[in-house]
Structure formats: C-alpha cells, structure tokens
Amino acid sequence: ETGVTQSPTHLIKTRGQQVTLRCSSQSGHNTVSWYQQALGQGPQFIFQYYREEENGRGNFPPRFSGLQFPNYSSELNVNALELDDSALYLCASSLKEGLGEKLFFGSGTQLSVL
Amino acid sequence: AQKITQTQPGMFVQEKEAVTLDCTYDTSDQSYGLFWYKQPSSGEMIFLIYQGSYDEQNATEGRYSLNFQKARKSANLVISASQLGDSAMYFCAMREVTMNRDDKIIFGKGTRLHILP
Numbered sequence: 001e002t003g004v005t006q007s008p009t010h011l012i013k014t015r016g017q018q019v020t021l022r023c024s025s026q027s028g029h030n031t032v033s034w035y036q037q038a039l040g041q042g043p044q045f046i047f048q049y050y051r052e053e054e055n056g057r058g059n060f061p062p063r064f065s066g067l068q069f070p071n072y073s074s075e076l077n078v079n080a081l082e083l084d085d086s087a088l089y090l091c092a093s094s095l096k097e098g099l100g101e102k103l104f105f106g107s108g109t110q111l112s113v114l
Numbered sequence: 115a116q117k118i119t120q121t122q123p124g125m126f127v128q129e130k131e132a133v134t135l136d137c138t139y140d141t142s143d144q145s146y147g148l149f150w151y152k153q154p155s156s157g158e159m160i161f162l163i164y165q166g167s168y169d170e171q172n173a174t175e176g177r178y179s180l181n182f183q184k185a186r187k188s189a190n191l192v193i194s195a196s197q198l199g200d201s202a203m204y205f206c207a208m209r210e211v212t213m214n215r216d217d218k219i220i221f222g223k224g225t226r227l228h229i230l231p
Binding site: 002090101 | 118145146147149151156157158159160161164166167205209211216217218219220221222223224
C-alpha cells in the first residue's frame with residue numbers, strides 16, 4: 001500500500017472526447033509525475049509537477065495537460081482523445097530530494113478510447 | 115534514441131536460483147540516478163533499488179543488488195535466491211535533471227521474469 005490513490009480505476013471514452021484523471025499523493029509528498037503505459041510496454045513519462053509547477057515533460061503533445069493543487073493532489077487532462085491514448089495511466093508521488101527520490105505509484109487508471 | 119535498453123523480453127528461472135536482469139543506459143550527463151521497479155500482474159509499480167551515478171559501491175537492498183558498471187553504462191539487477199513471488203515485470207529506469215532543471219524519468223521496456231517451482 002503506497003498511499004497513492006487514483007480515480008477512476010477504469011474509464012471508457014470515445015474518440016474526440018476529453019478526460020480528467022485524478023491522483024491523490026502520499027501524505028508529505030510534494031512532487032507528482034504521470035506516466036502512460038501501453039499494453040506490454042514500459043511506462044512513458046508524461047510530465048512532473050513540483051510545488052504546483054511543471055518541472056519536466058516527456059514527448060507528449062499539448063493536449064496532455066496537468067495540474068497540481070496546493071494539497072499536492074493532481075489531475076491529468078487529455079483533450080481530443082485518440083484511439084492510441086488507450087493505456088494504463090499511472091501517477092506517482094515523491095518527496096523531492098534529488099536524483100534518488102523514490103517514486104510511489106498508484107494502481108493506475110485504465111483508459112479505453114473507442 | 116532509446117535511452118534505457120533491456121534486452122531480455124522474458125526469462126525463465128528455477129526457484130532458488132540467482133537471476134540477472136540486464137539494463138544498459140545512454141546519457142551524456144555526469145549526474146543521474148538509476149532505478150529498478152517491479153510490476154506484478156496486479157499492476158502496481160514497486161520500487162526495488164536505486165544507484166546514483168557517483169556512488170562507488172554497488173547498491174544492495176535485501177535480496178536485490180545492482181551491478182553498476184559506469185564505463186559500460188550498465189546497471190544490471192541481481193536477485194539472489196529467487197522466489198515464486200518474484201514473477202513479475204521488471205523495469206529499469208533513469209532519472210536525469212537537465213541544465214535548466216528539467217526533471218525526466220525514463221523507463222525501459224521491461225523484462226518479464228517467470229520463476230519456476
């Protein structure tokens with residue numbers, strides 16, 4: 001049990017729609033990062049937020065956006081959904097302490113785009 | 115270009131044997147961090163071990179050790195005395211912080227480990 005919770009656990013959307021995924025960080029953590037994991041692949045880094053500001057981004061288009069709130073919970077928003085957006089979306093929280101900070105992952109949201 | 119390479123898509127190992135999972139990485143940074151995570155079939159990612167680029171000693175965490183060879187840019191995970199519960203996907207990952215303090219974490223494609231009774 002990591003103390004990181006994600007909602008919803010499963011979601012079905014149609015192409016072109018918008019979706020919001022939510023993540024509640026472990027208590028005391030000030031950093032959250034989001035990942036997209038396609039079936040049989042490794043997690044792909046989407047972006048990271050530290051103290052409510054984005055401080056790292058992977059190769060994802062601007063229709064992937066996020067927010068981190070003062071209580072360090074977070075949202076991932078995806079606009080204009082495409083079929084290839086179907087994946088497991090993982091959120092991880094951590095306490096920023098340099099290169100060695102451990103990531104504590106939630107169980108993920110399984111998004112299916114039809 | 116692939117920054118983290120895991121060349122073993124799948125491995126089968128007899129219970130109680132030691133197993134080495136390979137990982138090579140590519141970076142021009144002098145300062146970086148290397149991690150291994152385990153993902154059981156239930157889906158959650160579990161931190162196993164961390165190695166800093168400046169650490170001279172290989173990291174160890176219980177049955178897990180990291181064979182860090184900096185000149186070869188390799189960070190292999192060694193699991194001693196494997197157990198049935200070790201069956202899972204294993205991911206090697208690298209954290210880089212760029213000059214403008216852009217923080218990125220890159221994962222490999224993973225190795226699926228099967229422990230046989």
